[in-house]
Amino acid sequence: MARILITSALPYINGVKHLGNLAGSMLPADVYARFMRLQGHDVLAICATDEHGTPAELAAAAAGQDVRAYCDEQHEIQKSIGEQFGLSWDYFGRTSSPQNAELTQHFAETLEKNGLIAEVVEQQVYSIDDGRFLPDRYVEGTCPNCGFEKARGDQCDNCGKLLDPIELIEPYSAVSGSKNLEVRDTKHLQLKQTVMEERIRAWVDGADGWPSFAKSIAYKWLDEGLRDRTITRDLKWGVPVTKDGQPREGFEDKVFYVWFDAPIGYISATREWAEETGGDWESWWRTDKGADDVRYVEFMGKDNVAFHTVSFPATLLGSEEPWKTVDALKAFNWLTWYGGKFSTSNKRGVFMDQALELLPADYWRWYLTAYGPEGSDAQFTWDHFQSSVNKDLADVLGNFVNRILKFGASRFDGVIPEGGTPGEAEAWLESEVSTRLANIASHYEAMEFRKAAAETRALWAAGNEYLTRAEPWVHFKTDKDQAALGVRTGINLVRLCAITAQPVIPDAAGKILAALGLEGAADWPQGDAKAMLSALGPGRSFAPADILFAKIEDDQVAEWTERFGGAA
RNA sequence: GGCUGGGUAGCUCAGCUGGUUAGAGCGCACGACUCAUAAUCGUGAGGUCGGGAGUUCAAGUCUCCCCCCCGCCA
Numbered sequence: 348m349a350r351i352l353i354t355s356a357l358p359y360i361n362g363v364k365h366l367g368n369l370a371g372s373m374l375p376a377d378v379y380a381r382f383m384r385l386q387g388h389d390v391l392a393i394c395a396t397d398e399h400g401t402p403a404e405l406a407a408a409a410a411g412q413d414v415r416a417y418c419d420e421q422h423e424i425q426k427s428i429g430e431q432f433g434l435s436w437d438y439f440g441r442t443s444s445p446q447n448a449e450l451t452q453h454f455a456e457t458l459e460k461n462g463l464i465a466e467v468v469e470q471q472v473y474s475i476d477d478g479r480f481l482p483d484r485y486v487e488g489t490c491p492n493c494g495f496e497k498a499r500g501d502q503c504d505n506c507g508k509l510l511d512p513i514e515l516i517e518p519y520s521a522v523s524g525s526k527n528l529e530v531r532d533t534k535h536l537q538l539k540q541t542v543m544e545e546r547i548r549a550w551v552d553g554a555d556g557w558p559s560f561a562k563s564i565a566y567k568w569l570d571e572g573l574r575d576r577t578i579t580r581d582l583k584w585g586v587p588v589t590k591d592g593q594p595r596e597g598f599e600d601k602v603f604y605v606w607f608d609a610p611i612g613y614i615s616a617t618r619e620w621a622e623e624t625g626g627d628w629e630s631w632w633r634t635d636k637g638a639d640d641v642r643y644v645e646f647m648g649k650d651n652v653a654f655h656t657v658s659f660p661a662t663l664l665g666s667e668e669p670w671k672t673v674d675a676l677k678a679f680n681w682l683t684w685y686g687g688k689f690s691t692s693n694k695r696g697v698f699m700d701q702a703l704e705l706l707p708a709d710y711w712r713w714y715l716t717a718y719g720p721e722g723s724d725a726q727f728t729w730d731h732f733q734s735s736v737n738k739d740l741a742d743v744l745g746n747f748v749n750r751i752l753k754f755g756a757s758r759f760d761g762v763i764p765e766g767g768t769p770g771e772a773e774a775w776l777e778s779e780v781s782t783r784l785a786n787i788a789s790h791y792e793a794m795e796f797r798k799a800a801a802e803t804r805a806l807w808a809a810g811n812e813y814l815t816r817a818e819p820w821v822h823f824k825t826d827k828d829q830a831a832l833g834v835r836t837g838i839n840l841v842r843l844c845a846i847t848a849q850p851v852i853p854d855a856a857g858k859i860l861a862a863l864g865l866e867g868a869a870d871w872p873q874g875d876a877k878a879m880l881s882a883l884g885p886g887r888s889f890a891p892a893d894i895l896f897a898k899i900e901d902d903q904v905a906e907w908t909e910r911f912g913g914a915a
Numbered sequence: 916g917g918c919u920g921g922g923u924a925g926c927u928c929a930g931c932u933g934g935u936u937a938g939a940g941c942g943c944a945c946g947a948c949u950c951a952u953a954a955u956c957g958u959g960a961g962g963u964c965g966g967g968a969g970u971u972c973a974a975g976u977c978u979c980c981c982c983c984c985c986g987c988c989a
Contacts, residue, residue, distance in 0.1 A: 564919085567918090686985065688985085688986075723921065731927060731941085735940085735941075738941065742952075742955080743955085746952055746955070751950080755950095797929080801940075811955050812955085814951090815947090815956045818950090820948095820951095821949095895952090
């Protein structure tokens with residue numbers, strides 16, 4: 348039994364995530380966690396909301412709420428929707444937790460002791476009326492490049508030029524509209540990544556278990572040369588900056604930059620979990636306290652790769668403390684909406700809460716796993732979604748389960764019958780089952796989700812093919828024992844299909860197992876195929892399940908296309 | 916304009932460090948079956964791997980140039 352720590356990139360707090368976010372980290376992390384639990388491993392799956400930063404403040408302001416209240420509410424919403432999607436986190440924490448503040452301050456102070464943090468003086472816009480420094484996006488004014496009058500401090504939306512707030516002509520506060528601004532010197536902390544560069548490169552060199560494109564992203568950053576990063580911001584909402592555990596002089600109105608504290612959230616959420624459950628968080632994160640045998644697997648979208656391969660490791664390695672660093676890293680590409688970007692404002696794309704209004708979670712889980720953006724970007728289209736789900740789930744799996752259970756119920760009174768002599772069809776199936784099960788497991792081990800799903804489906808197809816070969820409906824007329832063998836074997840195969848499908852479609856798998864009278868936990872099938880296919884012996888009763896997956900109809904697709912946008 | 920990532924059968928995608936007749940699913944055509952959600956099973960037709968040049972005994976797979984798409988940034 349191995350110990351496996353799984354994290355998925357933290358969803359940002361400002362609203363419900365879309366299907367691309369789900370497909371790119373949270374869902375595969377869950378599928379992987381479920382598979383590993385089925386294998387009997389000790390799994391700790393951690394996620395959390397990423398709550399700090401300017402966008403959170405802006406979103407709260409837009410909602411007319413206090414930031415804390417806004418985050419409280421949004422956190423609960425995201426947690427609930429995730430659970431409805433079957434995301435089986437062991438803990439879903441928050442980066443706004445006291446645990447995260449403490450750990451973030453600990454890391455910053457430790458890094459400083461190790462000479463990796465410098466205090467620098469920068470020039471920044473100060474709003475006298477607001478009584479605060481204004482971060483980039485809180486200053487607006489006329490663009491010095493194109494004359495656009497509503498340019499933001501970080502960038503002009505009109506000409507696209509990247510700006511420094513102090514360059515703006517006639518700047519004003521986006522908070523109050525006040526023009527009573529001045530440029531003042533202000534102190535910030537910088538993480539000296541330049542000093543860490545060779546060390547991080549060596550660490551990346553030694554890494555395996557990353558997709559090639561993840562490694563190339565890390566090298567690209569390293570090749571361009573790491574820059575020292577300012578890790579503090581002039582915001583109220585965030586982790587306060589401290590020194591020796593006390594508020595740091597000159598930093599009373601500053602907090603750590605969201606990208607500094609967010610990945611630390613993986614650790615702090617584990618600590619939240621430990622405090623709630625009595626678990627031992629250090630045994631998962633400190634190699635001097637038991638984590639040396641932990642395999643740590645991170646899931647993320649490709650936009651997050653640099654932060655996980657360079658920035659976060661810089662924090663961990665720079666501390667000179669025995670923190671666990673990532674072992675295997677799985678990065679996903681983009682799920683695109685008809686080849687373009689998901690866009691809330693343009694009414695393109697489906698968000699997690701909306702998806703659940705349309706169809707149960709398993710439909711989405713299957714589609715996003717079997718056709719997800721794993722090796723390259725993947726296109727979501729309604730037509731593709733409809734045809735994939737209908738064929739795979741309704742026709743191949745649903746129909747297989749349904750036909751064998753119904754036939755067995757009507758011909759053998761819902762009791763697994765005995766009798767019959769295994770022949771060619773059974774031999775073929777045994778060979779098929781052992782091949783497929785081995786493939787499914789090895790693809791999951793390798794975190795090849797599309798391939799694992801394809802093999803899972805191949806097992807379902809083998810079920811249909813077996814019935815074609817065994818023809819119990821034909822034998823029933825002349826040789827009931829032979830028909831009994833087909834039914835018994837078919838039902839055993841249904842069980843195997845359900846168990847192996849659990850990581851991806853847990854609800855449907857549960858319904859199937861319930862139909863077989865197998866409520867509760869089921870472990871990954873053990874033994875040889877012959878034994879697996881006779882695990883459920885004669886005499887056990889079963890009942891046909893309700894239709895597992897209703898087909899998606901054309902008029903539904905038409906309606907959804909109208910509602911959510913489709914081909915551009 | 917710069918920088919990633921792409922451009923492989925009608926569609927969506929696999930093809931690791933170059934090596935037998937380039938793969939899968941869907942769709943399509945034909946055949947079989949009737950237990951089943953008009954589901955299933957079998958067979959088959961489909962690709963000069965974006966274009967050009969080069970390296971090599973051998974390139975979808977390496978090098979260079981060009982074209983196009985998505986995304987990020989300027």
